[in-house]
Amino acid sequence: MSERPRVLIELGDELERAAQRVLTGRRRRLGAGRAPTLGSLMAVLAAGAAVAVAVVAILLIGHRHPHALKPAGPRPGVSVPRGKILDRNGRVLVGSRRAIDVEIVPAHLPVPLSGEASQLAGPPIADQAVYDRLAAALGISTRRRACPVLRSTWRLTEVACDVARGVSRPGSQNVTVASDLAPGLGRNVAAGLPGVTAATVYLTTYPYRDLGAQMLGTVGAITAPELSEPQFRGVPADAVVGQTGLEDFYDRYLRGRYELQTSIDLGLERVGQSSLASSINRNTSRRGGAGAFVAMDPQSGQIYAMGSLPSYDPSIFTKAISRSAYANLVSPRSGDPLNDRATDGLYATGSTFKPITAMAALVSGVWHLGDTYDDTGQYCFSQGRLCLHNSGNVANGSLDLVNAIRVSDDVFFYNLGAKLNADPATHPSGGPLQQWARLFGIGQATGIDLPYEASGRLPDPKWRAAISQVEKRYEEKHHTGCCTIAYPGPWTVGDNVNLAVGQGNLLVTPLQLAVAYTAIANGGTIVRPHIASAVLGPGGQVVQQLEPLPARHVNLPPADLAAIRAGLHESATRPGGTSAPVMARLPEPVYGATGSAQHADQPDQAWYAGYVPATATSKPIVVVVTVEKGGFGAVAAAPVARQILSQWFLGRPGPYVAGSSRTP
Amino acid sequence: MEDADAFSLLYEREGEAVLVFLARRTLDVETAVELTAETFAIALGSWGRVRELGAEQTRAWLFTVARRRYGRYLRKARVERRAIERMGIRVPTVHHDDLAVIEERAGLSELRAALGPELARLSDGQRAALQLRVVEERPYDEVAAALGISEQTARARVSRGLRALTHALEAHRGAHEEVS
Numbered sequence: 001m002s003e004r005p006r007v008l009i010e011l012g013d014e015l016e017r018a019a020q021r022v023l024t025g026r027r028r029r030l031g032a033g034r035a036p037t038l039g040s041l042m043a044v045l046a047a048g049a050a051v052a053v054a055v056v057a058i059l060l061i062g063h064r065h066p067h068a069l070k071p072a073g074p075r076p077g078v079s080v081p082r083g084k085i086l087d088r089n090g091r092v093l094v095g096s097r098r099a100i101d102v103e104i105v106p107a108h109l110p111v112p113l114s115g116e117a118s119q120l121a122g123p124p125i126a127d128q129a130v131y132d133r134l135a136a137a138l139g140i141s142t143r144r145r146a147c148p149v150l151r152s153t154w155r156l157t158e159v160a161c162d163v164a165r166g167v168s169r170p171g172s173q174n175v176t177v178a179s180d181l182a183p184g185l186g187r188n189v190a191a192g193l194p195g196v197t198a199a200t201v202y203l204t205t206y207p208y209r210d211l212g213a214q215m216l217g218t219v220g221a222i223t224a225p226e227l228s229e230p231q232f233r234g235v236p237a238d239a240v241v242g243q244t245g246l247e248d249f250y251d252r253y254l255r256g257r258y259e260l261q262t263s264i265d266l267g268l269e270r271v272g273q274s275s276l277a278s279s280i281n282r283n284t285s286r287r288g289g290a291g292a293f294v295a296m297d298p299q300s301g302q303i304y305a306m307g308s309l310p311s312y313d314p315s316i317f318t319k320a321i322s323r324s325a326y327a328n329l330v331s332p333r334s335g336d337p338l339n340d341r342a343t344d345g346l347y348a349t350g351s352t353f354k355p356i357t358a359m360a361a362l363v364s365g366v367w368h369l370g371d372t373y374d375d376t377g378q379y380c381f382s383q384g385r386l387c388l389h390n391s392g393n394v395a396n397g398s399l400d401l402v403n404a405i406r407v408s409d410d411v412f413f414y415n416l417g418a419k420l421n422a423d424p425a426t427h428p429s430g431g432p433l434q435q436w437a438r439l440f441g442i443g444q445a446t447g448i449d450l451p452y453e454a455s456g457r458l459p460d461p462k463w464r465a466a467i468s469q470v471e472k473r474y475e476e477k478h479h480t481g482c483c484t485i486a487y488p489g490p491w492t493v494g495d496n497v498n499l500a501v502g503q504g505n506l507l508v509t510p511l512q513l514a515v516a517y518t519a520i521a522n523g524g525t526i527v528r529p530h531i532a533s534a535v536l537g538p539g540g541q542v543v544q545q546l547e548p549l550p551a552r553h554v555n556l557p558p559a560d561l562a563a564i565r566a567g568l569h570e571s572a573t574r575p576g577g578t579s580a581p582v583m584a585r586l587p588e589p590v591y592g593a594t595g596s597a598q599h600a601d602q603p604d605q606a607w608y609a610g611y612v613p614a615t616a617t618s619k620p621i622v623v624v625v626t627v628e629k630g631g632f633g634a635v636a637a638a639p640v641a642r643q644i645l646s647q648w649f650l651g652r653p654g655p656y657v658a659g660s661s662r663t664p
Numbered sequence: 665m666e667d668a669d670a671f672s673l674l675y676e677r678e679g680e681a682v683l684v685f686l687a688r689r690t691l692d693v694e695t696a697v698e699l700t701a702e703t704f705a706i707a708l709g710s711w712g713r714v715r716e717l718g719a720e721q722t723r724a725w726l727f728t729v730a731r732r733r734y735g736r737y738l739r740k741a742r743v744e745r746r747a748i749e750r751m752g753i754r755v756p757t758v759h760h761d762d763l764a765v766i767e768e769r770a771g772l773s774e775l776r777a778a779l780g781p782e783l784a785r786l787s788d789g790q791r792a793a794l795q796l797r798v799v800e801e802r803p804y805d806e807v808a809a810a811l812g813i814s815e816q817t818a819r820a821r822v823s824r825g826l827r828a829l830t831h832a833l834e835a836h837r838g839a840h841e842e843v844s
Contacts (some may be wrong), residue, residue, distance in 0.1 A: 005680075005762035005766050011704075014755075015701075016668070020668045022711075327757070333757055478776070480780065480783075481795055483810070
């Protein structure tokens with residue numbers, strides 16, 4: 001059935017549920033545990049004392065059989081525990097516990113079944129008596145129903161269907177019929193039933209459920225392509241390996257029972273996630289609101305906290321997951337919770353980009369520290385044919401660079417964007433603005449210790465020419481009119497004007513922006529962010545320190561850097577500063593910028609990027625927060641950053657303080 | 665066989681054929697999925713009658729319902745979801761991987777190629793909407809944003825554009841169809 005489109009399978013599930021509801025008035029089995037019926041009890045009485053004991057136990061403890069855990073693949077538990085993942089203080093973020101599964105061993109059934117798909121010529125019903133006794137013991141229905149297997153559809157009981165599907169799977173092993181039973185119960189069920197066994201497995205546990213789920217990652221059965229990769233040489237075909245996040249990146253340690261010490265601060269992670277959730281609830285109207293946050297050490301690149309919402313409980317992957325539950329996890333309707341927006345979310349950054357524009361303008365000499373610009377509320381270019389305005393059409397009058405950063409003046413930076421534009425014919429990779437954005441790491445993966453990370457996009461004339469070519473080829477091939485993929489045409493000054501305020505075709509991850517701000521905070525070192533700090537042996541001793549070297553150092557002229565820092569500091573502390581009301585009364589000096597990235601036909605994306613430098617505290621920190629469709633940065637993102645900073649310095653999140661600045 | 669199982673078997677047997685049938689008419693997998701869901705929701709609502717039919721008759725009945733749903737989609741410029749809602753069915757999202765599979769089975773790329781010259785006959789608004797949605801396969805919110813219209817209007821323009829091209833599309837479907 002694997003070649004069937006997923007949407008058809010999911011629609012089938014939906015229709016089946018509806019049919020059960022409408023035609024039989026009974027609830028579909030998924031997720032609805034049932035106690036054994038009288039009929040199943042009678043069957044059990046005939047099946048032997050051991051099984052009867054099990055059923056009595058089920059009734060007495062009110063155990064609801066784990067039928068929601070329909071095995072969708074090989075068993076997800078492992079026969080040896082994986083290593084734990086710890087926070088910076090040794091608290092367990094990902095653990096492991098023992099559980100009992102009841103499994104059918106196809107080759108040990110009274111009429112043995114081979115593991116070869118080609119030999120499953122007919123429905124595996126020779127051992128129906130065993131299946132029925134097992135079903136009775138576990139309270140699983142023995143009603144026959146349609147069971148699609150490979151290209152056939154047979155009418156089978158649920159256990160027989162599990163067996164048929166399990167045996168038809170390439171490289172199949174035992175078939176898990178029930179997961180995570182109480183130990184005594186599992187063994188009693190298996191006792192006396194030929195071909196049925198109780199297996200001890202270790203399930204990965206997540207004590208904080210959906211906290212940092214995308215970063216911590218999931219484990220799952222090794223896939224066929226993975227088996228042929230060099231790092232999995234010698235790993236058995238039914239092994240469970242890390243599939244995403246840290247579980248994947250450090251799989252070879254964790255699979256070997258080593259523990260992973262991270263730099264994550266559990267308290268900060270919790271405050272970050274709950275504060276972000278609170279902002280999403282307050283500021284986004286649609287269900288499936290989303291956002292991300294990053295908090296890191298600007299000196300070393302150690303991640304203190306990082307999260308992405310919506311999130312999910314990774315323990316769903318420790319047991320077999322139903323197709324519809326999985327589909328829900330990757331559906332845009334549910335906000336795609338598997339997606340780590342902190343490292344994979346690609347967005348325009350809005351005004352949080354302006355410090356990079358400022359540095360490019362100062363170093364390239366198109367702007368000087370003493371220069372002022374008279375903001376009349378609009379900026380016109382292309383011989384006055386195109387005019388752009390400040391948010392709310394305000395005119396801020398005469399501004400130097402520090403004050404332009406403080407009030408986040410768009411017109412001032414549009415002007416810089418135009419001045420920084422280079423002739424695309426002689427500068428295909430752009431002018432000083434692109435050069436400095438690249439130096440700050442924009443449009444490049446940061447090298448964090450996670451398996452997947454988006455690179456983003458820094459628009460320049462070369463990119464514009466390439467995308468125009470693609471568009472042109474498409475138009476020729478498909479005989480379409482203009483602009484099906486992108487607006488074609490050469491690079492214009494408007495592209496640079498947009499980029500100067502973090503708009504246009506710019507795409508950046510929240511982590512990339514955090515790395516750029518670490519360089520402003522620490523004086524030019526582009527750190528390589530990392531989450532894990534050490535590999536620990538069984539006794540907790542350090543087996544290997546993990547301290548990656550910084551990616552590079554960029555020379556930032558001290559006077560220019562000081563001016564940009566002053567603008568960011570005033571923005572967070574002085575009257576008229578975009579986040580000053582939000583950041584007031586924090587114990588340490590905050591440097592930061594708000595941002596609101598505009599999108600056609602939907603609310604702006606809120607941003608905050610800020611830091612407290614090592615010159616002011618022994619606990620320096622950079623914080624980036626973004627809320628999709630959250631509106632203004634001061635309203636939706638800065639309050640989250642404030643609570644993260646408050647937790648970091650005071651040990652409590654403090655109040656949620658929303659600003660009112662309507663500046664982008 | 666219990667009714668619910670018989671209904672599930674009908675879907676197992678015919679679901680993909682109905683989807684392909686509708687995709688080749690709407691040139692749009694997402695719309696085709698919605699119309700398929702509505703078709704089977706109607707079948708579920710009429711099960712008392714449908715269950716008495718033989719296999720071939722059931723199939724013919726199903727495709728008649730599908731064709732009528734498509735006709736209404738063209739006339740009303742939107743997908744009717746009455747049966748879907750009555751039955752409480754959640755129409756699943758079309759996954760990116762599905763698109764290529766369904767498109768290939770429905771032979772949509774040839775159909776789209778054939779559509780190019782026909783677009784010239786449409787009004788500017790319909791042509792632009794069809795180009796973006798059907799040829800370029802952009803989501804409706806992007807179509808709406810690109811044209812500066814509401815999503816509902818974008819959907820209506822695509823539907824009306826398809827209606828205008830019905831004859832051209834019928835000619836190109838030809839022998840490719842299993843069920844006409």
